[in-house]
Amino acid sequence: MLIDKNAIASHNEKLLPQHEKGFAYLMGMQPGVEKVIRKLIDFQVAIPSWALGTGGTRFGRFSGGGEPRNLEEKISDVGLLHALNRSSGAISLHIPWDIPGDAAKTKALAAQYDLRFDAVNSNTFQDQPGQKHSYKFGSLQHVDKATRKQAIDHNIEVIRHGIELGSKSLTVWLADGSCFPGQLNFRKAFQNTLEGLQEIYAALPPDWKVFVEYKAFEPNFYSMTVGDWGQSLLYANKLGEKAYTLVDLGHHLPNANIQQIVALLLNEKKLGGFHFNDSKYGDDDLTVGSIDPYQLFLIFNELVEGMDARNMDHANDLGWMIDASHNVKDPLEDLLQSVEAIMIAYAQALLVDTGSLQDAQQNNDVARAQEILQHAYRTDVRPIVAEARLRSGAALGPLQLFRENKLRDALVKERGERTVATGL
Numbered sequence: 475m476l477i478d479k480n481a482i483a484s485h486n487e488k489l490l491p492q493h494e495k496g497f498a499y500l501m502g503m504q505p506g507v508e509k510v511i512r513k514l515i516d517f518q519v520a521i522p523s524w525a526l527g528t529g530g531t532r533f534g535r536f537s538g539g540g541e542p543r544n545l546e547e548k549i550s551d552v553g554l555l556h557a558l559n560r561s562s563g564a565i566s567l568h569i570p571w572d573i574p575g576d577a578a579k580t581k582a583l584a585a586q587y588d589l590r591f592d593a594v595n596s597n598t599f600q601d602q603p604g605q606k607h608s609y610k611f612g613s614l615q616h617v618d619k620a621t622r623k624q625a626i627d628h629n630i631e632v633i634r635h636g637i638e639l640g641s642k643s644l645t646v647w648l649a650d651g652s653c654f655p656g657q658l659n660f661r662k663a664f665q666n667t668l669e670g671l672q673e674i675y676a677a678l679p680p681d682w683k684v685f686v687e688y689k690a691f692e693p694n695f696y697s698m699t700v701g702d703w704g705q706s707l708l709y710a711n712k713l714g715e716k717a718y719t720l721v722d723l724g725h726h727l728p729n730a731n732i733q734q735i736v737a738l739l740l741n742e743k744k745l746g747g748f749h750f751n752d753s754k755y756g757d758d759d760l761t762v763g764s765i766d767p768y769q770l771f772l773i774f775n776e777l778v779e780g781m782d783a784r785n786m787d788h789a790n791d792l793g794w795m796i797d798a799s800h801n802v803k804d805p806l807e808d809l810l811q812s813v814e815a816i817m818i819a820y821a822q823a824l825l826v827d828t829g830s831l832q833d834a835q836q837n838n839d840v841a842r843a844q845e846i847l848q849h850a851y852r853t854d855v856r857p858i859v860a861e862a863r864l865r866s867g868a869a870l871g872p873l874q875l876f877r878e879n880k881l882r883d884a885l886v887k888e889r890g891e892r893t894v895a896t897g898l
């Protein structure tokens with residue numbers, strides 16, 4: 475383990491006086507802080523196994539060194555993140571990028587770092603070496619029955635890997651669609667995809683969920699066969715009670731009101747989980763909260779309101795996962811910042827005076843409603859998020875500690891300059 479309890483303890487000792495001042499001030503100003511801290515301590519975000527190395531685009535990829543060379547090193551990197559913030563207690567695998575060689579060993583290794591396996595992700599958007607049928611023109615939508623069967627079998631294989639690792643959910647994201655008008659019969663593509671998902675659904679163990687992830691465009695640029703929340707909800711409703719929609723923040727058309735989509739899917743009992751990231755234009759997979767932190771807060775405001783309305787368990791009733799790609803930042807620093815942004819937005823949403831907000835809404839007092847909402851958003855909750863880390867045995871300043879202890883240099887020394895991780 476690259477970071478031990480003593481290193482965290484001496485780091486915290488240094489930052490404690492400053493932290494205690496900020497925390498005491500907030501405790502004096504804000505009611506309900508203790509409840510928020512307990513919620514934050516329970517809240518765990520799953521780290522994607524495909525985002526522990528440097529990402530790239532078709533224009534280039536600039537590897538940063540010390541990247542994990544195999545699943546074991548990826549688990550150790552997530553273990554490091556979790557030791558630093560105690561909020562990254564799960565890893566989401568992508569198959570076949572990260573097939574566990576020996577599931578029992580992999581599960582035991584993850585347990586050493588106090589990690590569990592969140593949703594497993596299938597991949598029918600790339601052709602693997604020696605693959606019989608190509609996914610160039612889609613997978614579950616494909617006009618060719620044998621290609622559809624190959625994709626169905628792959629998803630069932632992914633479920634098998636997940637069962638061995640103790641995962642309880644499968645995420646299906648389909649790149650399927652078309653690039654030109656006339657290329658695809660939308661009705662047949664929908665029907666083929668539904669029948670494929672029904673066979674996959676039938677293979678789910680009783681206590682599992684399947685998340686149908688939608689995306690507006692890319693890699694198809696005229697239509698996507700699971701193109702928006704409505705289409706994903708159609709599939710989830712037709713599949714059955716174990717099927718849910720998955721909201722990847724980067725998968726919407728510009729200016730989509732994602733917080734309203736979240737509120738409605740939650741109300742329909744069909745919101746399964748999230749792929750958190752941020753974007754300015756397309757599926758940019760940028761650091762969570764780096765472009766539009768107010769939108770992230772508004773999404774968590776709908777989540778807290780909607781989940782409390784149905785007495786849902788915030789920490790366990792939805793899938794909280796990051797889905798990012800790091801083109802210019804250190805992957806681990808980027809993920810530390812993303813988890814921090816999620817915890818900040820969640821803490822701010824928990825501070826919303828919902829009683830007064832509902833009263834303002836009931837009286838169409840629009841200005842007062844905004845004041846109540848923005849008071850929570852403008853409250854600097856970082857001392858609360860840091861206090862939750864302190865009480866969980868984590869670092870008061872995870873990113874600061876990662877840098878001060880030159881952990882990337884240590885990884886480069888251990889793994890080399892030119893190592894490349896599997897994934898995006």
Ligand code: LRH
Binds near residue numbers: 687749757
């Ligand atoms: C598609 C997506 C999906 C993953 C992939 C890595 O854009 O968001 O969730 O399978 O990224």
Ligand code: MN
Binds near residue numbers: 647687722797
């Ligand atoms: Mn995603």
